[in-house]
Every structure is written in C-alpha cells, then in structure tokens.
Amino acid sequence: xxxxxxxxxxxxxxxxxxxxxxxxxxxxDVPNWVLVWRRFKRxxxxxxxxxxxxxxxxxxxxxxxxxxxxxxxxHADHLYAPPQGIHLFHDGKFIGPYVxxxxxxxxxxxxxxxxxxxxxxxxxxxxxxxxxxxxxxxLFKTNRHLFCAPEGATVFLFGADRLGRDVFSRxxxxxxxxxxxxxxxxxxxxVIGIVLGSIAGYFxxxxxxxxxxxxxxxxxxxxxxxxxxxxxxxxxxxxPVSVFFIISIILGILxxxxxxxxxxxxxxxLREEEFVRAAEMMGAKPARVIRRHLLPNFLSHLIASxxxxxxxxxxxxxxxxxxxLGLRAPAVSWGVMLNDAQNLASIEIYPWTxxxxxxxxxxxxxxxxxxxxxxxxxxxxxx
Amino acid sequence: MAILRFAIFRLLTMLATLLVVxxxxxxxxxxxxxDFLSNQINELRATGQSSGVAKAEFLRKEYALDRALWEQYxxxxxxxxGPHGFAGMLQGEFGWSFEFDRPVADIVGGxxxxxxxxNLAAVLFVYAVALPLGVIAAARSKTWIDYxxxxxxxxGLATPNFLLALILFYYGNRYLNLPIGGLMAxxxxxxxxxxxxxxxxxxxxxIPTFVIGTSGAAAMMQRLRANxxxxxxxxxxxxxxxxxxxxxxxxxxxxxxxxxxxxxADIGTLLPAMVSGSVLVSVVLGxxxxxxxxxxxxxxxxxxxxxxxxxxxxxxxLIGTLISDLLLALLDPRIRFGGRGA
Numbered sequence: 001x002x003x004x005x006x007x008x009x010x011x012x013x014x015x016x017x018x019x020x021x022x023x024x025x026x027x028x029d030v031p032n033w034v035l036v037w038r039r040f041k042r043x044x045x046x047x048x049x050x051x052x053x054x055x056x057x058x059x060x061x062x063x064x065x066x067x068x069x070x071x072x073x074x075h076a077d078h079l080y081a082p083p084q085g086i087h088l089f090h091d092g093k094f095i096g097p098y099v100x101x102x103x104x105x106x107x108x109x110x111x112x113x114x115x116x117x118x119x120x121x122x123x124x125x126x127x128x129x130x131x132x133x134x135x136x137x138x139l140f141k142t143n144r145h146l147f148c149a150p151e152g153a154t155v156f157l158f159g160a161d162r163l164g165r166d167v168f169s170r171x172x173x174x175x176x177x178x179x180x181x182x183x184x185x186x187x188x189x190x191v192i193g194i195v196l197g198s199i200a201g202y203f204x205x206x207x208x209x210x211x212x213x214x215x216x217x218x219x220x221x222x223x224x225x226x227x228x229x230x231x232x233x234x235x236x237x238x239x240p241v242s243v244f245f246i247i248s249i250i251l252g253i254l255x256x257x258x259x260x261x262x263x264x265x266x267x268x269x270l271r272e273e274e275f276v277r278a279a280e281m282m283g284a285k286p287a288r289v290i291r292r293h294l295l296p297n298f299l300s301h302l303i304a305s306x307x308x309x310x311x312x313x314x315x316x317x318x319x320x321x322x323x324x325l326g327l328r329a330p331a332v333s334w335g336v337m338l339n340d341a342q343n344l345a346s347i348e349i350y351p352w353t354x355x356x357x358x359x360x361x362x363x364x365x366x367x368x369x370x371x372x373x374x375x376x377x378x379x380x381x382x383x
Numbered sequence: 384m385a386i387l388r389f390a391i392f393r394l395l396t397m398l399a400t401l402l403v404v405x406x407x408x409x410x411x412x413x414x415x416x417x418d419f420l421s422n423q424i425n426e427l428r429a430t431g432q433s434s435g436v437a438k439a440e441f442l443r444k445e446y447a448l449d450r451a452l453w454e455q456y457x458x459x460x461x462x463x464x465g466p467h468g469f470a471g472m473l474q475g476e477f478g479w480s481f482e483f484d485r486p487v488a489d490i491v492g493g494x495x496x497x498x499x500x501x502n503l504a505a506v507l508f509v510y511a512v513a514l515p516l517g518v519i520a521a522a523r524s525k526t527w528i529d530y531x532x533x534x535x536x537x538x539g540l541a542t543p544n545f546l547l548a549l550i551l552f553y554y555g556n557r558y559l560n561l562p563i564g565g566l567m568a569x570x571x572x573x574x575x576x577x578x579x580x581x582x583x584x585x586x587x588x589x590i591p592t593f594v595i596g597t598s599g600a601a602a603m604m605q606r607l608r609a610n611x612x613x614x615x616x617x618x619x620x621x622x623x624x625x626x627x628x629x630x631x632x633x634x635x636x637x638x639x640x641x642x643x644x645x646x647x648a649d650i651g652t653l654l655p656a657m658v659s660g661s662v663l664v665s666v667v668l669g670x671x672x673x674x675x676x677x678x679x680x681x682x683x684x685x686x687x688x689x690x691x692x693x694x695x696x697x698x699x700x701l702i703g704t705l706i707s708d709l710l711l712a713l714l715d716p717r718i719r720f721g722g723r724g725a
Binding site: 213216217219220221222223224225226228229230232233234235311315318319322323324325338341342347348354357360361364365368369 | 400403404407408411412414415416537538540541542543544545546549550553651652654655656658659660662663666667677678681682684689692693696697700701704
C-alpha cells in the first residue's frame with residue numbers, strides 16, 4: 001500500500017485483469033441481431049413457421065419442376081378425376097413409388113364421372129423425366145419434371161378439376177401469384193405508410209392534420225367493397241401480369257393507414273429526443289434526420305407489423321379472385337382455383353376441388369405465427 | 384351537457400367524413416372508362432336497334448351523364464339541381480338503375496334492413512362469444528381452455544370467410560338440417576312481418592352470423608385476454624385476493640372493468656371488417672342483402688346503384704363508430720369531451 005502525493009492509497013500488487021469478465025458479459029456485447037435471433041429461436045412455433053415460409057418462397061421459382069404437369073394442361077379423359085395415392089408396396093413386395101392407372105366411365109344414373117383403378121398393373125413413377133415445356137423461374141425453357149407418371153397413366157395427387165387439370169400442379173403454380181401478391185402489396189403499403197407517416201409525425205401542423213384525417217377516413221371504411229369497386233375499374237383487356245400488379249397495388253393502397261399511424265406516433269415521441277435536436281443543430285436536412293436518425297429506431301418493429309398484415313392481403317386476393325373481380329382465368333392463383341369450387345354441388349361431389357383452401361389456411365397461419373414471434377423477439381433487452 | 388356537446392361535435396365530424404367519402408366513391412365509380420349507358424348505346428348501334436338508342440340518350444340527358452364530371456357529382460349529391468327535376472341524394476333521390484330499369488330505392492329497399500340486421504346480429508355474436516371466452520382464457524391462462532380457444536381463434540382468423548361459409552352451410556344442412564341459402568324461406572318473401580317469418584329469418588341467420596363473426600370474435604377475444612392478463616398481474620388484484628374475495632367476484636369487480644374499455648372502443652375497427660365480411664358472405668350464401676347487388680352493379684357499371692350501395696355501407700360503419708364513441712364516453716369518465724388534445 002503506497003500513498004500518493006495527493007493522499008490517495010494504491011495497492012502495490014500488480015494489476016490483475018478479471019479474466020472471466022469478458023466471457024461473462026459477452027452476451028450483452030453481441031450485435032443486436034444476434035440477440036433478436038436468440039430470442040426468436042425460443043419461439044418454436046414462429047421458428048417453424050418462418051422456416052416453412054422461407055422454404056415455400058425459395059421453391060417458388062422451381063414450382064414448375066416440382067409440378068408433374070403445367071398449369072393449364074388439360075386431360076380430357078380425366079375430368080374430375082379423384083386424387084390418386086402413391087403406393088410403395090405391391091403384392092407385399094417393395095417396387096418403389098407407383099400409381100394405379102385410372103380409366104373413366106360415365107355413370108348413366110347421375111351422369112357423373114366414375115373412375116376405376118386398374119389394380120393389376122402398377123405404373124412406376126419416373127424421376128427427372130421429360131414432360132410438357134414450361135419456363136423455369138420464368139427464364140429458361142425446359143421440360144424436366146421432378147416426377148411424372150409413365151405413358152398411359154396419370155398422377156393426380158390432389159385430383160383433377162372440371163377441365164381435367166391437375167390440382168396439385170395448379171396449387172404449385174398458384175402459389176407463385178398468391179404468395180407474391182402479399183409481398184408486392186405490403187411493399188406499396190409500406191412505402192406509402194412510411195412516407196406519409198413520417199411527414200405527418202415530423203413536420204406536424206397542417207400536413208399532420210390532413211394526413212390524420214385521411215387515415216381516419218380510410219380506417220373507418222370497410223375494405224372489401226372498396227377493393228371490389230377499385231378492381232371493377234381494371235380494364236378487362238389487360239394482360240395477366242398487369243392485372244396482377246394492379247390488384248396487389250389496390251390491396252396495398254387501403255392497407256397503409258395502420259402503418260402510417262404507427263410511424264406517426266413513434267415520430268411524435270422521438271422528435272423531441274436530444275439526438276434529433278443534435279442532428280438538426282449540425283445542419284442535417286429533414287430527409288436525412290428521418291432516414292438516418294429516426295427510421296432505424298423502429299424499422300424492425302415496422303417490419304414485424306408488416307409481416308402481420310401480409311395474411312390480410314393474401315386473403316384479400318383470394319376473396320377478390322373468388323368473386324371474379326381479381327386475377328382472371330389464364331392466370332392461376334388459389335383464389336382463381338377456388339372460384340371453380342363456388343357451389344355446394346361441386347364440393348359435395350368433388351370435394352378435392354376445394355383443396356386449395358388448405359395452402360391458404362396454412363400460409364396465413366404461418367405468417368401470423370412468424371409475425372408474432374418476430375414482434376416478441378424484437379425487444380432483446382426486455383424480459 | 385358536456386356529453387351533448389361531444390355528441391354534436393362527433394356528428395359534425397361524421398357528416399364531414401361522409402362528404403369526403405362521397406367524393407371518393409364518386410371518383411372510384413367513374414374510374415373505368417365509359418358508363419353503362421354509353422356501352423349500351425354502342426351495343427345497340429352495333430346491332431342496329433335505333434329505337435333503344437333514343438331511350439338511352441334520353442336517360443343520359445335525364446341523369447346529367449353528358450355533363451362534366453364535377454357537375455355530375457354535384458347533381459348526384461344534391462348540391463345542384465339536375466335537369467328535369469332529378470334531385471340528388473340529399474333530397475332523398477338515389478337515381479335510376481339502368482340495368483334493372485327501376486329506381487335505385489326500389490331495388491335496394493328491403494335489402495337495407497336485412498343488411499343492418501345481419502351486421503347487428505354479427506356484432507352481438509362477437510360480443511356474446513368474445514366476452515366469456517376472453518375472460519375464461521385470461522383467468523385460466525396456460526391451461527387447455529386457453530390453448531384451445533387460441534387455436535380455434537387462429538384458425539378462425541386464417542380461414543377465408545367464404546370458404547367457412549360454404550363448409551358450414553354444407554355440414555349445417557347435412558347434420559343439423561339448417562336451411563340452405565337466402566335469409567328466409569321462399570314463401571315469406573314479400574310477406575308482411577309475422578311471427579313465423581321472424582322465426583324463419585332467425586334460423587336462416589345462424590350460419591351467416593357465425594361466419595361473419597368468427598374472425599372478429601377471435602381478434603376481440605385475444606385482445607381482451609391480453610388486456611386482462613396485464614391487469615391480473617397488478618398489485619390491487621393481489622390485495623383483493625388477500626382480502627379473501629372469491630376469484631370470480633374479484634375478477635368481475637376490478638380487472639374486468641378496467642379491461643373493458645378497449646373492448647368497446649374496438650368496435651371502430653371491428654365494424655368495417657364485419658361489413659366487409661357480410662358483403663362477401665352474402666354473395667356466397669345468396670343472402671338478400673346489398674352484397675350481391677353491389678357485385679352485379681359494379682360488374683355492369685350501373686353507377687347510381689353501386690354508388691348508393693357503397694355510400695350506404697360507409698354510412699353504416701360511420702354510424703356504428705359514432706355509437707361506440709358515445710358509449711365509450713359514457714362508460715369511461717376519463718375520456719374528455721370536446722375533441723382531441725384536451
């Protein structure tokens with residue numbers, strides 16, 4: 001122990017670093033996203049849903065390869081064919097995946113199609129085989145399919161619809177539109193919501209008043225009738241691609257008020273913070289303050305809440321197409337497919353035409369769980 | 384007195400909103416190129432029927448469709464006198480449906496009441512289901528009741544309304560012998576109201592109410608549960624328990640009252656969703672509400688008809704929101720009267 005000239009005491013032993021300290025606090029020093037990820041991992045349902053969605057979106061470009069048929073390929077001999085199972089064992093022996101070929105007969109009692117499976121001649125599925133031509137990822141023309149039925153047999157995993165088109169293949173093709181419609185729509189609503197919300201929250205005054213009234217009015221109106229009215233205005237001679245984009249924009253146009261309100265209230269509270277004042281003092285323009293200093297504060301929250309409004313858009317597209325005002329026939333989406341299943345008679349006799357509702361329910365649920373998990377895990381410091 | 388001032392203030396806001404909405408609806412309706420009559424005229428010319436052309440031209444003049452767009456709006460809304468005594472909506476004249484060749488008021492007349500009825504039933508259903516379930520789910524949180532109701536709720540949110548309608552219709556008819564389609568048995572249509580007719584309407588209402596209400600009820604229930612759970616962890620709950628109050632009495636007496644406000648306030652977001660749902664479900668189930676009318680009139684550009692239906696739907700939601708605001712003001716003394724910021 002030595003006394004310094006100013007009267008303080010110092011231990012003579014050499015300075016010893018606390019070896020464990022860094023390891024013990026490493027937890028709190030990692031970047032934010034690691035903390036978020038750790039919390040998100042604990043949310044099992046959200047994690048599974050997120051993985052499922054990731055895989056679904058990654059598979060979209062290769063949907064044509066997985067599907068045994070193309071979207072509008074018709075099998076005139078197999079109208080309303082029931083789903084065919086894939087079997088592995090025949091007569092107690094393993095012979096690999098195969099289907100039974102089916103042939104159609106008209107039931108002269110009620111004039112519906114009856115299908116008889118030929119149980120004696122199993123048709124083995126072939127893999128990476130050649131079928132009809134399609135465009136892989138919309139770019140490369142090819143005719144390779146993951147699996148297809150041999151000559152003389154068909155493979156309708158989920159049955160066939162009224163024109164003899166394979167429901168399973170159409171669901172895969174439909175996913176390409178149904179899943180992206182929500183993404184395009186949410187982008188539109190995100191951009192409008194952030195721009196208007198931040199203008200209202202940052203500048204305040206008259207602009208704030210106007211934007212607020214617009215938000216209130218839009219929020220107080222029922223969405224579907226307005227969607228219907230807007231999509232009725234889409235000219236009927238437009239091609240499928242432009243119809244797709246305009247429909248997703250319509251879906252997004254009515255969705256932004258919720259986001260804009262969240263952005264606005266955040267801005268109102270953050271605007272008074274000192275770091276904003278400091279940035280302004282240093283001469284930053286409003287656009288820079290908003291982009292660099294304010295938005296990053298809660299962008300992750302916005303993304304989480306955006307995730308939660310994608311399902312509404314997917315359901316919206318389905319409803320519009322179901323009513324015949326959304327995407328139209330040559331385009332394939334889940335809503336368009338369900339349009340065929342509109343009446344009770346077809347659901348009663350051919351229940352498999354209603355199968356496209358399963359992917360809708362699953363995807364919407366997945367988005368809900370994923371969004372919930374994301375939202376819960378975005379505050380890593382909160383317990 | 385303060386509540387009266389508040390009510391008047393809210394009413395004025397509503398009227399202003401309605402004005403803006405009418406402009407918006409008018410613009411949307413006029414977005415597609417052409418209109419019903421000019422399409423008809425072209426078609427008649429193409430097929431060489433000149434007699435019909437004269438009538439269509441006459442109608443165009445009569446309803447001022449040949450004028451500038453802003454003039455059309457003023458006439459339709461009733462701010463400006465139209466030609467030959469065609470007054471606008473303010474005067475209670477809603478125009479002519481060109482497709483059905485009858486006044487709009489005739490076509491939608493009975494449907495309006497049924498629309499209100501269906502939506503009212505759905506709102507009541509939502510409250511009747513969400514209140515007990517939400518409370519139970521919160522009181523018994525993390526038990527099978529909580530998980531089951533959450534699961535059913537999620538499923539209700541994720542299933543498209545129209546599919547739920549079709550499926551329930553099918554099974555309801557098959558196993559419970561519920562009627563299919565429509566809002567009353569065919570023999571009662573156009574009949575004056577009677578006890579038998581009421582009964583028929585009520586039975587027909589079961590499935591539509593359930594379908595329209597499910598997603599709203601699920602959302603409402605989850606919010607009530609979350610609010611209640613927040614309250615349940617507060618010290619005053621502990622105090623009440625320590626005093627030896629029975630669990631159910633304590634629940635109703637303190638936390639429920641606090642958690643109840645958002646429940647009423649939520650009708651503002653609930654109602655638009657319900658009206659949307661009822662339009663869709665009506666189309667699928669063939670209910671005689673304004674839903675199917677809206678769809679056909681939009682498809683054929685029958686502009687007075689579709690504009691009226693849209694206006695009515697907007698009015699319905701605005702009135703609902705107004706009522707919920709007033710209720711909330713009565714329920715919660717903390718809400719200040721006389722506008723925001725006060």
